[in-house]
Amino acid sequence: MTEITALKDGLLADVAAADSVDAVEQLRVGALGKSGVVTALLKTLGAMTPEERQLRGPVIHDLRESVTAAIVGRKAALEQAALDARLATERLDMTLPAQETPQGSIHPVSQVMDELAEIFADLGFAVATGPEIEDDWRNFTALNIPETHPARAMHDTFYFPDRDSEGRAMLLRTHTSPVQIRTMMSQEPPIRIIAPGRVYRSDSDATHTPMFHQIEGLVIDKGITLGHLKWTLETFLKAFFERDDIVLRLRPSYFPFTEPSVEIDVGYTMEKGQRVIGGSGDAENGGWMEVLGSGMVHRRVIANCGLDPDEWQGFAFGTGVDRLAMLKYGMNDLRAFFDGDQRWLRHYGFSAFDVPTLSGGVGA
Numbered sequence: 001m002t003e004i005t006a007l008k009d010g011l012l013a014d015v016a017a018a019d020s021v022d023a024v025e026q027l028r029v030g031a032l033g034k035s036g037v038v039t040a041l042l043k044t045l046g047a048m049t050p051e052e053r054q055l056r057g058p059v060i061h062d063l064r065e066s067v068t069a070a071i072v073g074r075k076a077a078l079e080q081a082a083l084d085a086r087l088a089t090e091r092l093d094m095t096l097p098a099q100e101t102p103q104g105s106i107h108p109v110s111q112v113m114d115e116l117a118e119i120f121a122d123l124g125f126a127v128a129t130g131p132e133i134e135d136d137w138r139n140f141t142a143l144n145i146p147e148t149h150p151a152r153a154m155h156d157t158f159y160f161p162d163r164d165s166e167g168r169a170m171l172l173r174t175h176t177s178p179v180q181i182r183t184m185m186s187q188e189p190p191i192r193i194i195a196p197g198r199v200y201r202s203d204s205d206a207t208h209t210p211m212f213h214q215i216e217g218l219v220i221d222k223g224i225t226l227g228h229l230k231w232t233l234e235t236f237l238k239a240f241f242e243r244d245d246i247v248l249r250l251r252p253s254y255f256p257f258t259e260p261s262v263e264i265d266v267g268y269t270m271e272k273g274q275r276v277i278g279g280s281g282d283a284e285n286g287g288w289m290e291v292l293g294s295g296m297v298h299r300r301v302i303a304n305c306g307l308d309p310d311e312w313q314g315f316a317f318g319t320g321v322d323r324l325a326m327l328k329y330g331m332n333d334l335r336a337f338f339d340g341d342q343r344w345l346r347h348y349g350f351s352a353f354d355v356p357t358l359s360g361g362v363g364a
C-alpha cells in the first residue's frame with residue numbers, strides 16, 4: 001500500500017514538474033498507456049481475492065483518477081500558457097498609425113477622366129456609359145457609316161467571329177460615339193452627357209495602342225448651334241489646361257455623323273523647346289495642335305435614334321483621353337501608359353487624396 005502511495009506522489013510530482021505538453025503526454029503513456037505502471041496495477045485486480053480487492057481496489061482506482069486528473073489539469077494549464085505567450089507576441093494595436101504610407105497611385109488616365117467629369121458636371125453634363133463589346137449598327141450604321149463606307153475600313157476594327165441574336169456583327173467599339181446612339185435611344189431630350197471609356201483599334205506604335213481611351217460629348221436640345229459647341233469646348237479647355245489664354249481654331253473637317261464637322265485646334269507656344277498649350281497658334285513661336293473632333297449631330301443620326309431632326313438639334317465631340325493626359329502632364333510615349341511599370345506610375349501617378357475639384361484647380 002505504501003508503494004502505491006509513493007508511486008502516486010512520484011507521478012503527481014512528475015506531472016507538476018512537466019514543462020511541456022509533450023512531456024505530459026510522455027508521462028501519460030508511461031502511467032496510463034497500454035503498458036503503463038498504473039495500467040499494470042489495474043490489471044492485478046483481476047487476480048486478487050475479493051478481500052484483497054476490497055482493500056487495494058479503491059487505492060489503485062484513486063491512483064488512476066488522481067493521475068488522470070493531474071495530467072488533464074497540467075495539459076490544460078500548459079496549453080493556456082502557450083496561448084497566452086502567443087497572444088502576447090502577436091498582439092497588434094490597431095489604433096497605432098500605419099508605419100508605411102499606401103503605395104498605390106491613381107493612373108493619369110483615371111485622374112484625367114475624373115478631371116473631365118468634374119469640369120463637365122459643372123456645365124450640367126451627366127456621365128453616360130456603354131459596353132466595350134458593341135454591334136456594328138450602333139458603332140457604325142446608326143452613326144451614318146453604312147456598310148460600304150470607307151470610314152469602316154479606316155477604323156481598323158476588331159470583329160468577333162459570331163453575330164448577335166439579331167444578326168448584327170459584334171466588335172470592340174472603335175470609338176465612344178455609339179454611346180451617343182444608346183443615349184438618344186434611351187433618354188428623352190434635352191440631353192447633356194459625356195461618355196468616357198475604352199476603345200479599340202488594331203494599331204500600335206509610339207502614339208497608338210490597340211486599346212486607348214476616348215471621351216464623347218453629346219448635347220441634344222432645341223435651337224442648338226455651332227456657337228454653343230464653340231463656347232462649351234473653349235470653357236472646357238480653359239478649365240482643363242488651367243489657363244485663360246486658350247485660343248481655339250475651328251477647322252472644317254469630315255465625320256459621317258456630324259454636319260458640319262469641325263476639328264478643334266488649340267494654340268500652343270514654345271517654352272524651353274517644349275510645346276505648351278496656350279496663346280495664339282499664329283504667334284511667332286507658336287503653332288496649332290489638333291485636340292478634338294466635333295460637329296453638329298447629323299440629321300440622319302438624330303432620325304436613326306427615333307427623334308425628329310426638325311425639332312431637336314445638337315452637337316457632339318470626341319477626343320483621346322490619353323492624348324489629353326500627355327499634353328497636360330508632359331508624357332511622350334503612349335505605350336508607357338499601359339506597361340504597368342512601377343517607376344513610371346510612381347512618377348506620373350496621383351495621390352488617392354488628390355481628388356480633382358474646380359475650386360482647387362482640377363489638376364492641382
Ligand code: PHE
Pocket residue numbers: 174175176177216217255258293294295316317318319
Ligand atoms: N468618334 C470620332 C473619332 O473617334 C470623334 C468624334 C466624336 C468626332 C464626336 C465628332 C463628334 O475619331
